[in-house]
Amino acid sequence: MQETKLQQSIAQMATICAKIIFRRANILKQAAIMDIGSNSIRYACGRIDEAGRASMEPKQLRTTRLAEGLEEKGRLAEVPMMRSLWAMEAFALDAHGRGLPIYAYATSAVRDSANREAFCRRAEALGMEVTVLSGEEEARLAQLGATGGAGGILDIGGGSTQILLGDFVHSAPIGCVRARELCMAAHSLNEMKRAVFARCKEVLRFPPQKSEAYTGLGGTILTIAALMMGQKTFDPEKACCMRICHTALDELVEWLYSLGDAGRHAQPLLAGREETILPGALILVFVMAHAGVGELAVSNRDGMEGYLLERLGR
Template structure:
């Protein structure tokens, strides 16, 4: 199909995550054709105090302010359809309904709270949309509040989610042994032959690619498809763990707002690679946002 403005459906997808709020505006030209028009990210740390079971008022206010800024960006770019989804922090919160109602009142946008398995599915769909991967890949989405694994085996899509994320593990002070135990249910259904590589999506995975390339300015095209050996991920983890927060904040490729949770995030990635026997991590910039955008465009 021709990539012309006349044939494109312009949509906006907002992901309300435990650590970051992300906006993707894309032109959709069909079920397998997407062009990113605009991307924005704000670290609002909605999952602050995630172990307490409630979204904290200050975190909610930060998120609402960022959503209002995103609304200006969406309106300026003529999006015909907008969808807002929320993941782990909202999913697990006792006051999730109040939060969703507040967002709706403030922005006019309803919030769809994704189940962990839905989150996994859309991340997997987004990876395949980017091209270069076969359906049998194993996709890991390491987020702030949860981690998901998705693959296609024996004609069946397998999706798994556990409440193990960079924010949750950092705030809980979990050891590597504890994180490994919590991740075990995620990989049980995928046990068997070791996999050659694990496809990583989400902020921890993209940060690993940016750190390894010492990116002063983030370059999505250099992140997409970037490969790191397991030994290199181990090396980065040791280096990060040995630095103070202030020292990590100065590293090229690491957003200062992520510096406090990056050690736990990389620990999760590394443990998943070990549990699955993966020798390499291949990073995908395309993820849940892309998978959702295509679905939104197809809705009546």
């Protein structure tokens, strides 16, 4: 009986402490944000300043390939789930140590899986409530974070690609992890292109009007920009100074293929993306050509800033 009362008291105290943390965070406009993606788990602490702008510490990333096998099975596999949950727990401990609430959202891999509820329950057991975004919500939050809600965006993730321009919003189940699985049986660059372009043609839709007013988002596009700049160590802020054009992108695709698997694994800049950067670049080739983009601006701001604004108020 006494043990039961003690457990109840501890639970009540934990609830009170959590409420205090969330109240303090809302007053100070500070929180931790976690993006549960198809290729990686991303995490950063951020705040909303007096002008209503979101600012974040450098984003931390752990490559967990949550979507691995999803294309074939339609379900999240156990090993990728465990990798992801371990990363999520480590990030959550950091947020709790800072006394910050953690707002977690999941995108394509969880959204499209048959066992999404089971994954979310396991996350909840670690103390995290996960919001599963629709494709349209994902695109809108990316636009909010990157451009303040104006202009078009092209966002290539691990499991999906978002295209937004004006009232046109489209999310398609093709990203660098899924494209990698399409390329596994290919024996040449042309075969890889045929496989990726065929799926892109099948699932992607574009606005009726062509436009240059797009900003490219996501780790694939940032890494492509960094490679084009000749970076030795990945610096996403500097990568934002790059504009991606068709000719340079085609040359990069040829170079990435020529490296082979061993060569890509030897590139420090590609750590965690050795197997997905080339398929992801092929998606970008297709998207830029069909969206009518000659040169693509790049941003390191994305749905994480957008979600921070959404949760703590604009």
